[in-house]
Amino acid sequence: MRAVGLITEYNPLHNGHLYHLTQAKQRTGADCTVVVMSGNWLQRGEPAILDKWTRTQLALDAGADLVIELPVFYATQPAHLFARGGVELLTALGCDSLVFGAEHPELDFGQLMAAFPNGREAFKQYNATYATLFNAALKTATGQALTKANDMLGFCYYVANQHLGGQLKLVPIKRQGADHNDDHLTADQFASGTAIRQAARQHQWDALAPVVPAATLTQLQTQHLTQWADFWPYLHYQLLTTTVERSGQYDQMAEGLEYRLREMAQGATSFTAFLQQVKSKRYTYTRLQRVATAMLLQLTATEVQTAQAHNYVRVLGFNQTGQTYLHQVKKSLNLPLYTKINQKLRLHEMALDYRAGRVYELINGQSQDLYRRPLIKSN
Amino acid sequence: MRAVGLITEYNPLHNGHLYHLTQAKQRTGADCTVVVMSGNWLQRGEPAILDKWTRTQLALDAGADLVIELPVFYATQPAHLFARGGVELLTALGCDSLVFGAEHPELDFGQLMAAFPNGREAFKQYNATYATLFNAALKTATGQALTKANDMLGFCYYVANQHLGGQLKLVPIKRQGADHNDDHLTADQFASGTAIRQAARQHQWDALAPVVPAATLTQLQTQHLTQWADFWPYLHYQLLTTTVERSGQYDQMAEGLEYRLREMAQGATSFTAFLQQVKSKRYTYTRLQRVATAMLLQLTATEVQTAQAHNYVRVLGFNQTGQTYLHQVKKSLNLPLYTKINQKLRLHEMALDYRAGRVYELINGQSQDLYRRPLIKSN
Structure with missing residues (x-):
């Protein structure tokens, strides 16, 4: 077969x-x-x-x-x-x-990969959006994105x-x-x-x-149609009780982002409002949602890397x-x-x-x- | 004055x-x-x-x-x-x-204290109920409890x-x-x-x-008359997502208790039921409630000791x-x-x-x- x-x-x-x-x-x-x-x-x-x-x-x-x-x-x-x-x-x-x-x-992915010899290195960068970083390098190398x-x-x-x-x-x-x-x-x-x-x-339903x-x-x-809003009470509680030292250990956390999360959590009343307040040019919504997921599930970078192996x-x-x-x-x-x-x-x-x-x-x-x-x- | x-x-x-x-x-x-x-x-x-x-x-x-x-x-x-x-x-x-x-x-507290020279040492013991430990020693020294x-x-x-x-x-x-x-x-x-x-x-009200x-x-x-049951969803979530390594750092945690807490959290449906399942001769309800408080507030022993100073x-x-x-x-x-x-x-x-x-x-x-x-x- x-x-x-x-x-x-x-x-x-x-x-x-x-x-x-x-x-x-x-x-x-x-x-x-x-x-x-x-x-x-x-x-x-x-x-x-x-x-x-x-x-x-x-x-x-x-x-x-x-x-x-x-x-x-x-x-x-x-x-x-x-x-x-x-x-x-x-x-x-x-x-x-x-x-x-x-x-x-x-x-032609093979051609793209060949034109981009440092692809593997770029994979290790966490502090910028991966796609942004990658495309910038790709554009330099091939003129494409x-x-x-x-x-x-x-x-x-x-x-x-x-x-x-x-x-x-x-x-x-x-x-x-x-x-x-x-x-x-x-x-x-x-x-x-x-x-x-x-x-x-x-x-x-008709549509x-x-x-x-x-x-x-x-x-x-x-x-039940599950969504982030369902988990907001737990995430909010976690944000209010976790120290920045601990928060900095969560998977995909960017340097300094833990301070921003702590501040924005203070007055936040919903997950959407919270994300909007945290959002800046440095981070995409997707990235921030992944960090929020890591925090909610208390996944540390170390745990994730160990498990990936x-x-x-x-x-x-x-x-x-x-x-x-x-x-x-x-x-x-x-x-x-x-x-x-x-x-x-x-x-x-x-x-x-x-x-x-x-x-x-x-x-x-x-x-x-x-x-x-x-x-x-x-x- | x-x-x-x-x-x-x-x-x-x-x-x-x-x-x-x-x-x-x-x-x-x-x-x-x-x-x-x-x-x-x-x-x-x-x-x-x-x-x-x-x-x-x-x-x-x-x-x-x-x-x-x-x-x-x-x-x-x-x-x-x-x-x-x-x-x-x-x-x-x-x-x-x-x-x-x-x-x-x-x-006569002075007399009791004098009869109990190791009082300060006993204060540092965390793994038995303080009162139990203390009274055992006091009884040996003075015959009183x-x-x-x-x-x-x-x-x-x-x-x-x-x-x-x-x-x-x-x-x-x-x-x-x-x-x-x-x-x-x-x-x-x-x-x-x-x-x-x-x-x-x-x-x-009449009574x-x-x-x-x-x-x-x-x-x-x-x-609103606040009680532990109000915080159970947060504590339960915390119990389900915290590793025993992290849990072991919380204030007043006894050695091994973090494993028991994790197991009992699995099927628990209320704070009262949870505590009843965790309870054993080794721990009083009060002690367990204090550990639960430390966990809910994410107070580590190190944080608490530093703050006490x-x-x-x-x-x-x-x-x-x-x-x-x-x-x-x-x-x-x-x-x-x-x-x-x-x-x-x-x-x-x-x-x-x-x-x-x-x-x-x-x-x-x-x-x-x-x-x-x-x-x-x-x-």
């Missing part, structure tokens, strides 16, 4: 993702689709609108054969680290290709894959319809995640029906095809494989994911890890 | 406290009563039922001339440290006596006063009526704080009227007599005097009190420090 990999968030799963899944099989002729999906906390530093189990079920319903969780210490990171975590899992799982959406699939989010992510997949031995064939496909950040729905079958989440929060699978619509209509394959769900494939690759897997969380994993190897899940549970009320087994979809 | 000192919590102020204030003046013939009162967090590791400003007003109404806050790094400590903080403030403020309630005012809370506290005042040069004349008075922990009201004019708080939470001043009754009827006189309120007295002693004060909180104090000298106030505010909604000036009562 041959497998194609996808790296996803499914926040929530929509028609663009269905297209992605179909294309992944068509373009590669693979027998099995392996979907690496972020858990409950996402790359833009926010909670998923639906929890990871609901999104796993939607992925299986949409045709994914095997769903693997991208651990929180990769899922909430800048593009290059997010990409590294995902590519590492797909490589470990023996996939031979990675299909991803890009605004400009015609870009990667201004679109998915082009950028594609480039990061490319670099990660090269560093990991180049096992995956990278297959960019043209993203359909809306731009990643478009915030309104059009009379199209494709819409951005941002527009879909906004419409769902406003209960615009949503054409752009998401029926199963997604049902989940959006029946589940010990990635693992956490199975969230599969169908018969996925199960057969997993059985096939199990023996040669060079990362630990976890299908359920026991006492030892909870306290050690999976401690950060468990913690992230417990915080999500404070709002969601559903156990995210304890007693949970992979979802099994009958073919 | 001569001043008598009292060390109090007023949680809330009741007839026993009125008696205490009257006796303090009568027994000593002092011109001024200086009341050191805990702020929003108390010695038994719990939030005050009414905030410090409401309780200051009640104290002034009851005849206190000058009200000083016992900082949180002394107010939430075992008896010997609570006593030390209070005695230090009264000594600095030039008081010449300290009047306190005791179950057995006839006890201090089994009553206020006798014990009186002994601690005695020891602290001796260590600070013995400026205060200690005047124990017999506590009236109910025992400290009695939890029901009787047809008496005196009742315990525990019984009063319980009756207030059950809106038993309360005979045992508290009218002003206290009004406040209990109109203000830098006590200060924070004025909460006064009348004309108190103002005159304060003016008289101001020049010779050997501790810093703070009447309002500015940027520097908020971030440094008073950081722990400010933090403690901000957490209380999350429930209470009233600014506890910022923009607050001492209350002034016209005589």
